[in-house]
Amino acid sequence: MSLHELVLGKLTWSAIPWGDLMTLGAGVSVVVIAIAVCIFITIKKRWKWLFTEWLGSLDPKKIGIMYIIIALIMLLRGFADALMIRAQQALSVGDMHGIVSTDTFQQVFSAHGSIMIFFVAMGLVFGLLNLIVPLQIGARDVAFPTLNSISFWLFAAGMGLINLSLLVGEFSPAGWLAYPPLSELQYSPGVGVDYWIWSLQIAGVGSLLSGINFIVTILTMRRKGMTLFKMPIFTWSALGSMSLVALAFPILTATLFMLSLDRMLGMHFFTSGAGGNPMMYINLIWAWGHPEVYILVLPAFGIFSEIVPVFSRKKLFGYTSMVWAIIAITLLSFTVWLHHFFTMGSGANVNAFFGIMTGVIAIPTGVKLFNWIFTMVRGRVKFTTPMLWFLGFVVLFTVGGFAGVILSVPAADFQLHNSLFLVAHFHTMIVAGVLFGFFAGLTYWFPKFAGFKLNEKLGTYAFLCWLFGFLTAFVPLYILGFLGATRRLDHYDSSLGWQGLFIVAGVGVLILGLGVIFQILQLIVSYLQRNQTRDLTGDPWDARTLEWATSSPPAHYNFASLEEVTTRDAFWETKQKGAPEPRYEDIVLPKNSYVGLFVAGFAFMAGFGFIWHIIWMIALGLLGVIVSVIVRSFADDTEYTIKAATVKKLEEARAARLEEYA
């Protein structure tokens, strides 16, 4: 081993993509923005504030907001990738070869998928869970606040690694799930797949820990009197989703671990020779990957189950069937994974079983759709932006669901698999299902955390752009799929006559981009007009669940006094009957801790070492993680108490503010 290998492993100057101006430009602009932000913070002298108020905070409300900020920034990154994919496919026909090389194109679509699922959708899920679940169950914190911070920072470290691949080295060219043998060292000798493995692995461990944290939070920290069947549906959907995280993510961890052993130590799990078995990878990754779909979509279902009753001014139709539908989906989601590879030789009987199970899972989903619609029937529906997102969702999700049922028939799947029809189907589910759901949720809960509402008009424009942009972008893909266009095409022959439809799809993405611009404008305008839209009551929508029973934004202790819950829609009940006299008590909350930053920093270091085979860095990183945890385990003074008298004073000040408003 040479000195260079000892110190820097495989890392050389050529790792920086000098020749690839687009990637280099993106990487450099990330660095420039980061430096600009640092300078801004230094000028404003906000470093101390940043660390004490945000980075070291164990308050789930702040951690939730940080998750969502990262997710939204990553949404822009993933969206930029989407623009490049659409541009490439619209322009790379016949003699024209599009805007990027084949190599770069492969990295772009791999990055698009990985980022959108792991760092946008997952970030939104964990962000919203952190914000809402403790409040909704009437608790003051999550079960393990320190662990929660570690989870968040591991997520951030994974995000850091995946973006570092822009500047140092390359990203995976092997698609968002890196099927072997393509992702094996023999066919992907660069560090791209390793970036993919380690950014997902580090973020994935964070997700797993978060999953455990929220299950325990929901099971043990509910307000007195809130039995499981009095729990708000969003919390139920969180419980389903987090159970899936706990059940499915260990499989991902094991699978990524084995793939990295193949690549790093020359093992033969998934290689095509020497006794490896690539099919095993496909099975394992989808045994995680299919539940992952429901990990994302269940919370979106939960969001709609909160929004529809509030804006229809009725209680939710069929609460019990809603809960059982969530439970059924949670269980069934583990029985359908093989439909992702009907064509890979499992045989007719196995395919038939998984085809039928896939059809079956549409039933509880249908139950939910009908429940939402029946909630609206004879309600006094207010068409606010969260409701608009819901209506867009209902239509598109049903269409996408039907496309899914078509794909669940193995015989049809043999024709349609790997085509743009499939791409259109799962984008309908993830964009119109998950993303619309989270946009609705973010709009609905925004006043709770910002203290003012979002601008409705700009929100409506954004929604319309997303709705029509989505249709323009993805209806052509359904058609192109039927015409035989396969996914991930970087070039096609002009005689196929596909270019027109690809251009329409490209225009669709531009409309979506307009939607994104409206959303950014919405944030800015709402902030500027915040004095007119301030939410002083804590209950701007006249809502039903406990998170609205406290001020906006909530005090760091969430609730001053913990009244017993007697019914579903506990806050609605309180509003009807009048709140009892509050009983103040001493409140114990966790102090700030930087252990999450240390653990994730060292994990990042180890990940970088694994990617570039830098042994000292791996050792130092792993050691650092262990030592950080040990040091934390010796800490005694981790909590502080707010005296009952102080709580009383704070609450009376709030009541005085309210009276002024009234």
Next chain:
Amino acid sequence: MTRVSERAVEATMLEERAERNSIGFWLYLMTDCILFASLFAVYAILHVNTFGGPGPKELFHPGGVLAETLLLLASSYACGLAVLRARAGERAKAIFWLVVCFALGASFLTLEIGEFAELIAEGNSFTRSGFLSAFFTLVATHGMHITIGLIWIAVMVAQLMLKGLTPHTARRLTLFSLFWHFLDVVWIFIFSTVYLMGVA
């Protein structure tokens, strides 16, 4: 009077936390169980893929593995005694049994590393075939867990010496015993499905 009620409140808070911690830790163990289940499934598929190299029958010697098993079971027994002594409030004895547990666990690990070194020296390393990759990974993942357990014991002994038997350290000791017994169960599965069924 208020003193007493304050203490009662603190006691219920500690109790609630202990319950939360143990549920959380059980959940963690279940996720770990799924991780091992994935590796077992992979081994079940790959154990016939010897790629012309030696298979389980030629490579495994149940004698050495039996010794490993007995060491690990004995260390679990010592771990159990440590918990009992801690509950009785006898710190010194608890520490003593933890040290015994550590020594037995470390001997187990030494034997395992020896077995690995021997296999590699004979030219049957994890790069030889799919079967050997799966074997090494499954068994070494268990070994990694044992290593983490040993670090945990060391930290716990230090905390017992510095802080004594507080509700905090006692709770950690209970969680550790769960972890250690869980690793025993995993090992029994490895012993029976990998080694015994391998040579049968």
